[in-house]
Amino acid sequence: MVFRKPSRLIAAMGALAMFMFVSGPAAGVGEKSDPKETKSEQVQTSEKATVGDAPEPGSKKQAPAPELPKVRDTKRARQKPTPPPQKADPKRKVEPPRSGAGAERIRPPTPSGPGTRGDTKAPGSFGRPGTKGTSVQASPEIGRFLDRLSSAGSLEEVRATFEEKQLSQAELQELRRGLKGSPAEARLRTLLANDQGKKTKGASRSLAALEARKKELDTQRVKLRSQKRNQAETMLVRAKARLPSAGRTIRDRTSSALAPPRPPAEGAPGRITSVSPSPVRIGTSLVISGSEFGAAQGRVGVYVGRDLEYCDIASWSDGRITATLTESIAARVGESEASGFVWVKPNGYDTGPSEEIRIQPDPDSLIPRIDRLSDDTVEPGLLLVIEGSHFLSERNGTVQMRLESGESFDLSITEWTDGYVAGTFEDISGVVGGTALLTLRNHAGQEATRSVTFQPHLVLRTFRFPPNTVHCEAWMSGTDRGGPLCFVGQKETSSSHSLFLDDGWEIIDFYVEEIDSLGWTGWEITRAPLLNRTGVHFDFDVEIWAEMYSTIQVRPVAVGQGPSGVDLWPMYR
Secondary structure (H helix, E strand, C coil), rough: CCCCCHHHHHHHHHHHHHHHHHCCCCCCCCCCHHHHHHHHHHHHHHHHHHHHHCCCCCCCCCCCCCCCCCCCCCCHHCCCCCCCCCCCCCCCCCCCCCCCCCCCCCCCCCCCCCCCCCCCCCEEEECCCCCCEEECCCCCCHHHHHHHHCCCHHHHHHHHHHHCCCHHHHHHHHHHHCCCCCCCCCCCCCHHHHHHCCCCCCCCCHHHHHHHHHHHHHHHHHHHHHHHHHHHHHHHHHHHHHHCCHHHHHHHHHHEEEEEEECCCCCCEEEEEEEEEECEEECCEEEEEEECCCCCEEEEEEEEEEEEEECCCEECCCCCCECCCHHHHHHHHHCCCCEEEEEEEECCCCCCCCEEEEEEEEHHHHEEEEEEECEECCCCCCHHHHHHHECCCCCEEEEEEEECCCCECCEEEEEEECCCHHHHHCCCCCCEEEEEEEEEECCCCEEEEEEEEEECCEEEEEECCCCCCEEECCCCCCCCCCCCCCCCCCCEEEECEEEECCCCCEEEEEEEEEEEEEEEEEEEEEECCCCCCCCCCCCEEEEEEECEEEEEEEEEEEEEEEEECCCHHHCCC
């Protein structure tokens, strides 16, 4: 037979039956009792029944109640309820219970530190900022190394820490994993933000420095042109002072143009049959043939216009006279062939025979000669003064400049005299300077030449080469670029594209412009380009480097000077 422990309901029913047996049927017949009181009485009666007290003697004997099994104390029998199963936290590691009797479940410690939920930091763990409860476990050795980095006071201390430790490749890999998002990385960024490091070599120049350099060159060029202009104007004043007086100049220009009068011949002996040569040139001998000139030497004169000049007598006879036209006659004749009369005045007479002749100026007097220039370097727009002789002043001639390339340019003449010429070459663009030939041609067709240097109008051009960048776990302009951690530095040598300067262009300034830098960086021009050379191959080498947690970006810059209208590089035409 199987016995089971009575339930609470059975115990309560037993207690109620005992109460009714003891109290009798009169108790509660025809009355309504309070449920609470009834329940309390039931509990008390149940407790008495549990003890099993006997009825008092003399009382009415009743039938004994059936014996009930004893009821356990519910307070003592109450056990700790089993909690319902909970969902496992995937981010929380739960260690398995220990084996054996009495094994208890052990809760793992909560990780702590920056970016975690706890208040204590687990050894060798570094939380990544912005995460919850995540950390990269590192070995104790690397953990201590990261602690030293996070407490570093300067970049020098960081460098010394790396040099002292001499980490292996495996340790570097472990450090790389543990550094990301750690306090040590935040500390390195703070040090870089506060200390911009140093430039080991080279010197940075900005756009302002470039503009200042160009302005300086422009100022020098303007100053030089002003000096040349003043020099030319001073020379022009002196050349004017050396000219003959105005009255003499007007007479020289106008007397030969007037109709020459026939010299008087009444009452004088002699007759001219021929004059040779014809025409006759100034400075040459003139032979006069005729009769009755007389045995004694008389005089021979030449009328040019209304002016009379006497000749030098070489020989005299009754029928033949040889005379030479002097330079004084050349002043009357001028720069072109002129008409006149040769007049023979026998000795003792005031009149005599005459013959019309054609007179040519001395060829040597028609050949111009350039003595000096206001400047042997000819520039467009600047006053040029040419001083010399025999430029011939009756009509203007021409002055032309011919370049080595074959191009020619004419001088715009402002003044032309027999002793000087002044003018300017208009603005010339698109041609290259160099040696040129200056040719002065007078109206008689005679020429004089002079070698000069043509300097075209120069302009400045700036050419910026593509930038070069080197970074070691660096961030450009505050933006993290990622990449492998750099502990030993990065170095790079950049060479420019091979370019040939066009004719007339030269590089007058070259430097490296530092666009951006952070940390310990530097650069050096290891092979400098050729400066102040035209039409040469232009190239160079620049070495740049960046050490740990540093970055640098540089750009080579060249400043060229060349003629207006000609490109700096042939490839950019």
